[in-house]
Amino acid sequence: MRFVKGHGTQNDFVILPDRDGGLDLHAPLIAELCDRRAGIGGGDGVLRVVPVKLSPEAVQIAERAREAGAPTTAEWFMDYRNADGSMAEMCGNGLRVFARYLVDAGLADPGEFDVVTRAGVRRVRLDREGDVTVDMGMPKVLGESKAGIGLKEYDGLVIDMGNPHLACVTGEPVTQLDLSAPPAFDPAVFPQGVNVELLNAVGERRVVMRVYERGSGETPSCGTGAVAAAVAAARLGGDPLGTWAVEVPGGLLSVTLTENTSLLTGPAVLVASGDIPAAHLL
Numbered sequence: 260m261r262f263v264k265g266h267g268t269q270n271d272f273v274i275l276p277d278r279d280g281g282l283d284l285h286a287p288l289i290a291e292l293c294d295r296r297a298g299i300g301g302g303d304g305v306l307r308v309v310p311v312k313l314s315p316e317a318v319q320i321a322e323r324a325r326e327a328g329a330p331t332t333a334e335w336f337m338d339y340r341n342a343d344g345s346m347a348e349m350c351g352n353g354l355r356v357f358a359r360y361l362v363d364a365g366l367a368d369p370g371e372f373d374v375v376t377r378a379g380v381r382r383v384r385l386d387r388e389g390d391v392t393v394d395m396g397m398p399k400v401l402g403e404s405k406a407g408i409g410l411k412e413y414d415g416l417v418i419d420m421g422n423p424h425l426a427c428v429t430g431e432p433v434t435q436l437d438l439s440a441p442p443a444f445d446p447a448v449f450p451q452g453v454n455v456e457l458l459n460a461v462g463e464r465r466v467v468m469r470v471y472e473r474g475s476g477e478t479p480s481c482g483t484g485a486v487a488a489a490v491a492a493a494r495l496g497g498d499p500l501g502t503w504a505v506e507v508p509g510g511l512l513s514v515t516l517t518e519n520t521s522l523l524t525g526p527a528v529l530v531a532s533g534d535i536p537a538a539h540l541l
């Protein structure tokens with residue numbers, strides 16, 4: 260099995276090219292590929308690269324976009340899975356790395372193009388400087404809820420980025436929080452689980468964020484989470500539009516909130532590639 264390894268601010272992924280749509284991506288295989296010790300070094304998730312026309316799921320998503328008046332020429336579907344094998348609707352850093360892979364592999368021209376994700380069609384742009392920007396769509400603020408860490412509770416905003424987020428601004432330095440166990444959350448609000456962001460507002464339009472991801476545990480970065488964090492900080496500052504710097508353990512992301520969308524920008528790099536002999540796979 261051919262694989263490529265890449266990361267965006269250290270949110271790292273195993274990329275699986277599947278040009279004929281024949282790959283059976285089952286949960287034990289994903290868990291094996293993402294294992295940090297027993298295999299190729301692991302990842303926070305898997306990105307299957309499949310032509311839209313060979314994925315009935317992707318064809319439907321593209322069809323819905325056409326019906327909504329936004330037809331797309333997207334050729335590739337990002338089939339994203341978390342490290343535990345669960346499926347997620349969207350991965351912002353994953354999509355930036357996915358776009359880097361498409362261009363590097365000669366499957367897309369440098370510049371701007373669309374990619375189909377489970378959260379809908381997303382436009383990506385590769386800069387000459389090496390950054391990749393994703394149009395993440397309009398964040399939906401759905402209300403408030405609480406995250407529990409140890410004995411403490413943190414107030415947060417419920418934000419839909421295609422996938423579910425609970426973004427909690429706290430006065431306590433996030434660097435000191437213990438995220439070794441999953442934060443508690445209200446299952447009535449998040450029946451499918453949630454990604455929890457903890458953040459400090461540290462300056463004008465600058466936040467420090469840590470994240471505990473559904474299906475992957477604490478990761479050094481999360482693109483959808485960075486947008487959710489910027490939305491929560493923007494609410495707090497009473498300044499809803501503009502560009503926020505989001506410092507994560509794995510680097511620095513930039514999030515721009517406009518009247519009708521959000522943009523996520525940051526580095527996306529490929530670091531290795533290889534083949535896993537079939538005999539070594541589940």
Ligand SMILES: N[C@@H](CCC[C@H](N)C(=O)O)C(=O)O
Binds near residue numbers: 454
């Ligand atoms: N790391 C991602 C988010 C991946 C999906 C998430 N764990 C979920 O289950 O929703 C990002 O960069 O957005």
